[in-house]
Amino acid sequence: MVVDDHPMWRDAVARDLAEAGHEVVATAGDGRTAVRVAPAARPDVLVVDLQLPDISGVEVTRRLAAADPPVRVLVLSASGEQQDVLDAVKAGATGYLLKSAGRAEFLDAVRRTAAGDAVFTPGLAGLVLGEYRRLAAAPGGADDGAPRLTDRETEVLRLVAKGLTYKQIAARLVLSHRTVQNHVQNTLRKLQLHNRVELVRYAIERGLDQDG
Secondary structure: OEEOOOHHHHHHHHHHHHHOOOOOOOEEOOHHHHHHHHHHHOOOEEEEOOOOOOOOHHHHHHHHHOOOOOOEEEEEEOOOOHHHHHHHHHHOOOEEEEOOOOHHHHHHHHHHHHOOOOEEOOOHHHHHHHHHHHHHHOOOOOOOOOOOOOHHHHHHHHHHHOOOOHHHHHHHHOOOHHHHHHHHHHHHHHHOOOOHHHHHHHHHHOOOOOOO
């Protein structure tokens, strides 16, 4: 589902998606329409602009990410401002891509968002991770009661937090794709999380994205 208040941009995004083999189940030009239509359209991925004429894209994200079933949200915005990115992520956005991205990058982001990956335009991930590092380092930010992870699980989790795919992690650590998946699943189970997006949030809240 594509939500953008500029008809030409909205139509172009929908056309690119359709030409790439995706089914565009709905489009909307404002936030209230998006929130009303989405439950019936049941999109796997919502591509939404932040600047909408009524309620913001952040509010649309918050409502639909919390819906049952939740919608995976990819923000497609002209803004690369740190606060906009952080607000979108905190509202539940799975990814954040700048409108300056190329067509191939956009389509790849949609595919990865549909698969549950956290996707960010290069550079924006650093803003998000840096902010969560700051919060995690604040007094009371650490959770001493967190389950213990093995060194390898922590290493894999750190790379997940950086936005690497399973394939990239496997290549980096010289492991099989299946082994990486197993480490991620074990970590999800230990932390009682449900998907990679929650896992990324857990990691960045505790500063596990840092190099080292």
